[in-house]
Amino acid sequence: MKIRPLHDRVIVKRLEAEEKTASGIVLPGNAAEKPDMGLVEAVGAGKIQDNGSVRPMSLKVGDKVIFGKYSGQSVKVDGEELLVMREEDVMGVVEG
Amino acid sequence: MKIRPLHDRVIVKRLEAEEKTASGIVLPGNAAEKPDMGLVEAVGAGKIQDNGSVRPMSLKVGDKVIFGKYSGQSVKVDGEELLVMREEDVMGVVEG
Amino acid sequence: MKIRPLHDRVIVKRLEAEEKTASGIVLPGNAAEKPDMGLVEAVGAGKIQDNGSVRPMSLKVGDKVIFGKYSGQSVKVDGEELLVMREEDVMGVVEG
Amino acid sequence: MKIRPLHDRVIVKRLEAEEKTASGIVLPGNAAEKPDMGLVEAVGAGKIQDNGSVRPMSLKVGDKVIFGKYSGQSVKVDGEELLVMREEDVMGVVEG
Amino acid sequence: MKIRPLHDRVIVKRLEAEEKTASGIVLPGNAAEKPDMGLVEAVGAGKIQDNGSVRPMSLKVGDKVIFGKYSGQSVKVDGEELLVMREEDVMGVVEG
Amino acid sequence: MKIRPLHDRVIVKRLEAEEKTASGIVLPGNAAEKPDMGLVEAVGAGKIQDNGSVRPMSLKVGDKVIFGKYSGQSVKVDGEELLVMREEDVMGVVEG
Amino acid sequence: MKIRPLHDRVIVKRLEAEEKTASGIVLPGNAAEKPDMGLVEAVGAGKIQDNGSVRPMSLKVGDKVIFGKYSGQSVKVDGEELLVMREEDVMGVVEG
Numbered sequence: 001m002k003i004r005p006l007h008d009r010v011i012v013k014r015l016e017a018e019e020k021t022a023s024g025i026v027l028p029g030n031a032a033e034k035p036d037m038g039l040v041e042a043v044g045a046g047k048i049q050d051n052g053s054v055r056p057m058s059l060k061v062g063d064k065v066i067f068g069k070y071s072g073q074s075v076k077v078d079g080e081e082l083l084v085m086r087e088e089d090v091m092g093v094v095e096g
Numbered sequence: 097m098k099i100r101p102l103h104d105r106v107i108v109k110r111l112e113a114e115e116k117t118a119s120g121i122v123l124p125g126n127a128a129e130k131p132d133m134g135l136v137e138a139v140g141a142g143k144i145q146d147n148g149s150v151r152p153m154s155l156k157v158g159d160k161v162i163f164g165k166y167s168g169q170s171v172k173v174d175g176e177e178l179l180v181m182r183e184e185d186v187m188g189v190v191e192g
Numbered sequence: 193m194k195i196r197p198l199h200d201r202v203i204v205k206r207l208e209a210e211e212k213t214a215s216g217i218v219l220p221g222n223a224a225e226k227p228d229m230g231l232v233e234a235v236g237a238g239k240i241q242d243n244g245s246v247r248p249m250s251l252k253v254g255d256k257v258i259f260g261k262y263s264g265q266s267v268k269v270d271g272e273e274l275l276v277m278r279e280e281d282v283m284g285v286v287e288g
Numbered sequence: 289m290k291i292r293p294l295h296d297r298v299i300v301k302r303l304e305a306e307e308k309t310a311s312g313i314v315l316p317g318n319a320a321e322k323p324d325m326g327l328v329e330a331v332g333a334g335k336i337q338d339n340g341s342v343r344p345m346s347l348k349v350g351d352k353v354i355f356g357k358y359s360g361q362s363v364k365v366d367g368e369e370l371l372v373m374r375e376e377d378v379m380g381v382v383e384g
Numbered sequence: 385m386k387i388r389p390l391h392d393r394v395i396v397k398r399l400e401a402e403e404k405t406a407s408g409i410v411l412p413g414n415a416a417e418k419p420d421m422g423l424v425e426a427v428g429a430g431k432i433q434d435n436g437s438v439r440p441m442s443l444k445v446g447d448k449v450i451f452g453k454y455s456g457q458s459v460k461v462d463g464e465e466l467l468v469m470r471e472e473d474v475m476g477v478v479e480g
Numbered sequence: 481m482k483i484r485p486l487h488d489r490v491i492v493k494r495l496e497a498e499e500k501t502a503s504g505i506v507l508p509g510n511a512a513e514k515p516d517m518g519l520v521e522a523v524g525a526g527k528i529q530d531n532g533s534v535r536p537m538s539l540k541v542g543d544k545v546i547f548g549k550y551s552g553q554s555v556k557v558d559g560e561e562l563l564v565m566r567e568e569d570v571m572g573v574v575e576g
Numbered sequence: 577m578k579i580r581p582l583h584d585r586v587i588v589k590r591l592e593a594e595e596k597t598a599s600g601i602v603l604p605g606n607a608a609e610k611p612d613m614g615l616v617e618a619v620g621a622g623k624i625q626d627n628g629s630v631r632p633m634s635l636k637v638g639d640k641v642i643f644g645k646y647s648g649q650s651v652k653v654d655g656e657e658l659l660v661m662r663e664e665d666v667m668g669v670v671e672g
Contacts, residue, residue, distance in 0.1 A: 194383055196382075198347070203380070240344065240346060242338075265356070276323075
C-alpha cells in the first residue's frame, strides 16, 4: 500500500533526530519557518503543461532533502507518517 | 442521473471511516487543513487552453485519492453526497 | 428581447425548488458558498485571445448546470430573473 | 469634441430610467455591485500585445450594454456625462 | 533640459482649469479617483519584451489625455510641474 | 572595488542637493513616494529569460535618472553610499 | 557532506564582520531589509522550464554576493552555518 503523488508533488519521510545528527547537518532555522530533513519515498510524474507535455522532476526516490518544517501535509500509511509536498517546497538535496 | 464536471474538476465520493481504516492509511493532518480520502466518480474533459486544445487530466474514474478535508463543494445526487473539486486539490492516489 | 453575454460569460436561469427536487439532486453546500442549479439560456462567443483567436466554450444552451449560490449578477429580462456569470464559475453539468 | 478611449477601453453613455424600463429589462442586482445599462459611444483600438499586434474588440459603437453600477469613471463632454470603462467590465449586450 | 521617460511611461503636463473648461469637457469623477486632463510632452520607447522586441506606444507627443487625478508622480523641470505615469494609466485621448 | 548588479538591477549614486538644483529639475513628489535623482554607476546584464536569452537593459552607465525616493537598497562601497534598484524602479532619464 | 540546492537556489556562507570591513564595502541598509554579504558555496542547476529546458544561473561558486539580511534560510553543515536562498534574492556581486 502506497501513495502516488500527483503532478509535481513528492512523498517525504521525515528523518529521526539521531539520523539528522549523524549526517553532520544541523537545522537551526531562522525567521518563521525552520528547515527539516527527510527521505524522498515517491515523486509525481511532473506537472502537466498547457500543451500536454510534462515538466520533468528534479528529485528522485532516495534523495535526502531539506524542506521547511511546516511544508506539506502529513498522512499515515501502514503506521508510517509521511509528508506530501510540492517539489518547489524542497530547498536542497544532502549529498555525500 | 449524474454530474459531469466542467474543465479540470473531478467528482469525488468521500470514503467512510471503516473503508479508510481498512486501507491501512490514516490521515492525521497538520496545519489548518487535514487530508481526507475518497473515490473519483467522474473527471472533467480537461482545461481548455488558449489555443483551443485541452490539457489532459491525470486522474481517472475509480482512483482512490487523498485531498484536503475542506477541498471542494458538496452536492447530493440521488441521496448520495459527493464533492466537486479541481484536480489541483488532489494530493495523491492511493495504490495497492 | 434578450442578452448576449460577452466573451466567456453565460446567462443562467435559476431553477425553482420543485424542479431541483425532481432532478434527484440536492445541493447542501459547505464552507461559505452553497451550490445552486440552473439552465443555460445563452453563452458568449468565448474569450478573445491575445492573437485574436477565440477560446471555445464548453457549455451550450440548454445545459442544466451547478454553480456557487452567490456566483454571477442578476438581471430581469421581460420579467424573468436571470444570472450573468463566467463559465469558470460553473462547476458541472447535470446529466441524465 | 469627443474622447477616443485607449487600448481596450470603451465610452458608455448611461441610459435614463425610462429608456431602461422601455427595454423590458430590469436590473435588480445582487451582492455588492448592481448592474446598469448604457449605450457604447466609442471603442478603443484594442489592447496592444507584446508582439505589437492588437487584440480586437468585441463591442462596437451603438451596442446597448449591461455593466456593473460602479464600473468605469465618469467624464462630462459638452455637458453630457459619459463613462470610461474596460470592455472586460461589460457583462453583455442587450439584443432585440 | 528634459526628461526621457523609460519603457512604457509618458510625461504629461496637467492643463489649467481655464484650458479644461474651454475644451468643453468637465471631469466630475466618481468613486475614489477623479479623472484629470493634460498634454503628453514625451513618450517612452515602449516596453522591452522578453524576446528583446519593443511593444509600441499608442500615445504620441501633443495628445490631450484624460487620466486618474492621482496617477503618476510629479517632477518640476525648469520651473514647470510635470507628471510621469504609465501609458496604462491614461484612459483616453480628447479629440476635436 | 565595485559591485556588479545581478540581472535587471542597476547601481545608482544619489546626487547632492546642489547638483539637483543646478539641473533645473525640482522633485516635489506627490502621494506616498517622492522622486529622487541620481547617476547610474553600473547596470546588470539583463534579466535571463526562460529560454536562456537575456532581455537587454535600457539604462547605461552615466545616465542621470529619476526614481522613487524609497526605491532600492543602500550600500557603502569605499566610503561612497550607493543604491541598488531594479531598472523598473527608474522613471526616466534626465537629458540636456 | 554538502547540500546541493534545488532549481534556482544558491548556498551562501555569510562573511564575518572583519572580512566585510576589509572589502571596503559597508552595508548600512535602509527600509526594512538591511543588505548583508557572503560567499556562494553552491548553485542549483537552474529552474526547470515548462518545456523541460533549464534556465541557466548567473552566479557561480566563489562569487562574493550582497543580499537582504533576512533572505534565505539558515542550515548548519558540519558545524558551519550556511544560507539557502534564491538567486533572485541576491542583489549583486562584489568585484575586486
